[in-house]
Amino acid sequence: MSEPVLEIRKxxxxxxxxxxxxxxxxxxxLTLHRGEVLGLAGESGSGKSTLAYGLTRLLPPPGVIxxxxxxxxxxxxxxxxxxxxxPARLRDFRWAxxxxxxxxxxxxxxxxxxxxxxxxxxIRAHEPGTTRAARLARARDLLRLVGIAADRLDSYPHQLSxxxxxxxxxxxxxxxxxxxxxxxxxxxxxxxxxxRQILGQLAELRERLGFAVLFITHDLSLLVEFSDxxxxxxGGRIVEEAPAGELYRRALHPYTxxxxxxxxxxxxxxxxxxxxxxxxxxxxxMPTGCAFHxxxxxAFTPCDAELPLLGPPGDDDPGRAVACWLHPAAAAVPR
Amino acid sequence: MSIPTSSIEQVIxxxxxxxxxxxAARRRRWRFVxxxxxxxxxxxxxxxxxxxxxxxxxxxxxxxxxxxxxxxPPSAQHWFGTTHLxxxxxxxxxxxxxxxxxxxxxxxxxxxxxxxLVGVTAGYLGGLSDDTLSALSNVxxxxxxxxxxxxxxxxxxxxxxxxxxxxxxxxxxxxxxxxLRAQTLSLRRRDYVEAARATGESxxxxxxxxxxxxxxxxxxxxxxxxxxxxxxxxxxxxxxxxSSVSSWNWGTILFWAQSQQALAQGAWWxxxxxxxxxxxxxxxxxLINFGIDEFVSPRLRSAGRARVRTADxxxxxxxxxxxxxxxxxxxxxxPRPRPEVVTPQRKxxxx
Numbered sequence: 001m002s003e004p005v006l007e008i009r010k011x012x013x014x015x016x017x018x019x020x021x022x023x024x025x026x027x028x029x030l031t032l033h034r035g036e037v038l039g040l041a042g043e044s045g046s047g048k049s050t051l052a053y054g055l056t057r058l059l060p061p062p063g064v065i066x067x068x069x070x071x072x073x074x075x076x077x078x079x080x081x082x083x084x085x086x087p088a089r090l091r092d093f094r095w096a097x098x099x100x101x102x103x104x105x106x107x108x109x110x111x112x113x114x115x116x117x118x119x120x121x122x123i124r125a126h127e128p129g130t131t132r133a134a135r136l137a138r139a140r141d142l143l144r145l146v147g148i149a150a151d152r153l154d155s156y157p158h159q160l161s162x163x164x165x166x167x168x169x170x171x172x173x174x175x176x177x178x179x180x181x182x183x184x185x186x187x188x189x190x191x192x193x194x195x196r197q198i199l200g201q202l203a204e205l206r207e208r209l210g211f212a213v214l215f216i217t218h219d220l221s222l223l224v225e226f227s228d229x230x231x232x233x234x235g236g237r238i239v240e241e242a243p244a245g246e247l248y249r250r251a252l253h254p255y256t257x258x259x260x261x262x263x264x265x266x267x268x269x270x271x272x273x274x275x276x277x278x279x280x281x282x283x284x285x286m287p288t289g290c291a292f293h294x295x296x297x298x299a300f301t302p303c304d305a306e307l308p309l310l311g312p313p314g315d316d317d318p319g320r321a322v323a324c325w326l327h328p329a330a331a332a333v334p335r
Numbered sequence: 336m337s338i339p340t341s342s343i344e345q346v347i348x349x350x351x352x353x354x355x356x357x358x359a360a361r362r363r364r365w366r367f368v369x370x371x372x373x374x375x376x377x378x379x380x381x382x383x384x385x386x387x388x389x390x391x392x393x394x395x396x397x398x399x400x401x402x403x404x405x406x407x408p409p410s411a412q413h414w415f416g417t418t419h420l421x422x423x424x425x426x427x428x429x430x431x432x433x434x435x436x437x438x439x440x441x442x443x444x445x446x447x448x449x450x451x452l453v454g455v456t457a458g459y460l461g462g463l464s465d466d467t468l469s470a471l472s473n474v475x476x477x478x479x480x481x482x483x484x485x486x487x488x489x490x491x492x493x494x495x496x497x498x499x500x501x502x503x504x505x506x507x508x509x510x511x512x513x514x515l516r517a518q519t520l521s522l523r524r525r526d527y528v529e530a531a532r533a534t535g536e537s538x539x540x541x542x543x544x545x546x547x548x549x550x551x552x553x554x555x556x557x558x559x560x561x562x563x564x565x566x567x568x569x570x571x572x573x574x575x576x577x578s579s580v581s582s583w584n585w586g587t588i589l590f591w592a593q594s595q596q597a598l599a600q601g602a603w604w605x606x607x608x609x610x611x612x613x614x615x616x617x618x619x620x621x622l623i624n625f626g627i628d629e630f631v632s633p634r635l636r637s638a639g640r641a642r643v644r645t646a647d648x649x650x651x652x653x654x655x656x657x658x659x660x661x662x663x664x665x666x667x668x669x670p671r672p673r674p675e676v677v678t679p680q681r682k683x684x685x686x
Contacts, residue, residue, distance in 0.1 A: 017643060017661075057660075058658065059655075061653035061655065063658055064643060064653070064658060064660075064661050065658055065659070065660040065661065083646070083660045087657050
């Protein structure tokens with residue numbers, strides 16, 4: 001596997017302070033390698049978006065990071081600890097090194113400014129030395145990159161369709177050629193045709209520009225196809241991490257299994273659609289032990305008492321990790 | 336976080352979730368009072384209301400009664416001193432509270448009812464009724480309230496508190512109506528209102544059930560604002576000597592203090608208590624207003640700590656885009672055993 005570009009270690013994110021704090025993300029370890037697409041899936045409220053905003057330090061109050069490290073490895077130069085950057089350096093760091101495409105990005109464009117104004121603004125803020133002509137040329141290139149005609153630069157957001165606006169947002173995210181692009185459900189509001197088109201384009205762009213993508217979605221079927229590796233979140237923790245194909249073929253965690261049985265496969269033998277009974281846990285009153293045990297069809301003795309830790313499933317493949325007592329090697333460090 | 340409580344119970348019946356609803360409901364009910372600002376404001380206003388009711392009974396002297404102790408500074412007999420006629424200032428303040436509160440609240444209620452009627456109707460119905468009602472409130476907006484009150488009260492020979500209250504209430508609703516109209520305009524096209532309309536609910540039910548609850552905060556703060564305005568107007572009227580001299584309010588005290596040049600005579604006890612009483616009432620009402628704002632819009636809530644100590648020892652304000660990194664407190668679950676990660680990079684990154 002190639003070298004890491006973003007390392008998340010034991011990241012904890014809370015909402016609120018002191019005793020009232022809700023621990024939305026707990027002890028998350030995740031490594032994004034250079035040029036790969038890492039999918040992050042889970043139900044609503046499992047902490048996917050909180051994790052993404054936490055690691056970029058974009059959480060609005062009362063969100064706080066209560067522990068852990070986020071290490072970014074630039075192409076050249078020493079690694080950067082994102083969590084200890086000063087506000088000024090954080091501003092420089094963002095967009096230039098890691099950019100983010102937001103949930104509902106279509107509404108992130110300012111309706112009273114032209115697309116060009118909004119695109120040029122970014123470039124000017126981060127590279128004040130450039131001339132206007134150079135910036136304009138760059139903006140044209142960016143639009144062409146995402147498959148929009150360059151004369152669309154003078155349109156207002158309302159003159160573009162939803163898919164085009166989404167692509168403008170992606171172009172904006174790529175404006176400074178970041179190494180990491182975080183996409184928070186970028187295609188959720190689009191129809192499947194547009195979804196497919198944009199994802200195809202994204203895959204192509206990644207080939208060409210070589211950035212890494214952290215792709216957040218609750219649509220696991222999308223990830224299986226699109227991403228290299230997939231991490232599944234539940235109740236603020238990562239419960240399984242595996243290469244996309246292996247995860248699809250052989251899910252180890254019952255929760256992953258439930259997710260995979262919540263959508264039909266296009267090919268292959270018919271299988272029962274089961275879904276997952278119950279609803280996600282209340283983060284204020286988490287179940288003891290494994291957070292998934294009240295809903296787990298295969299829960300047994302240690303599940304409600306002891307928390308399984310994320311680790312390699314032991315038997316074979318080293319690229320995987322799972323946090324489940326069914327694979328006790330994973331929980332090699334019982335208390 | 337946005338998980339309904341009921342669904343939690345279904346999932347984790349063993350987690351003691353059953354005990355939650357009553358506690359949560361109790362917390363919700365008292366949340367407004369739990370806000371420090373609102374609680375202070377409510378307590379102060381409650382104190383004033385109590386004075387308004389029992390003031391005349393507990394006053395130690397008749398407010399008009401003269402005595403031989405002229406212009407005495409505060410003492411055990413006269414807590415707030417006496418006037419140039421030997422009247423007890425403390426008694427005057429106590430007796431005056433009733434008039435002030437009566438006028439303030441009556442005018443507030445009248446103006447609020449009028450502004451809701453005019454504003455919401457204009458905003459929701461639109462069209463000709465909107466034009467007419469908007470024109471009406473614009474007219475009332477440009478009528479200078481205080482001169483009108485002066486004229487009205489001087490025309491009516493024995494203008495009591497109630498007349499003053501009604502005049503203030505009838506002239507000060509227009510601003511609230513404009514605000515409510517604007518807010519209603521933005522609410523009436525929301526999806527849930529459209530849905531109510533589509534299911535055939537009557538106009539009045541839509542206004543009463545879908546729109547008015549969303550306007551509660553605007554109405555409440557409008558009410559509080561009008562009360563402040565009414566109190567100030569009434570005191571101004573009394574201070575410039577317009578309202579009847581037979582009844583006492585804090586403005587009357589100030590009127591006499593001014594006309595007898597209390598300041599020049601060094602009789603500070605004559606005007607300071609009345610002034611403080613007015614200021615404190617205004618503060619209390621403003622605090623309630625802040626409380627309502629924070630109750631309705633949690634973003635404004637400054638309850639809890641807005642400043643936190645970060646891992647590198649600074650104390651920073653929490654703000655969007657610069658999420659603070661906390662030093663790990665001891666109250667968190669103990670860190671599970673893990674291989675110690677030595678990060679030589681960190682030193683370099685700190686440079």
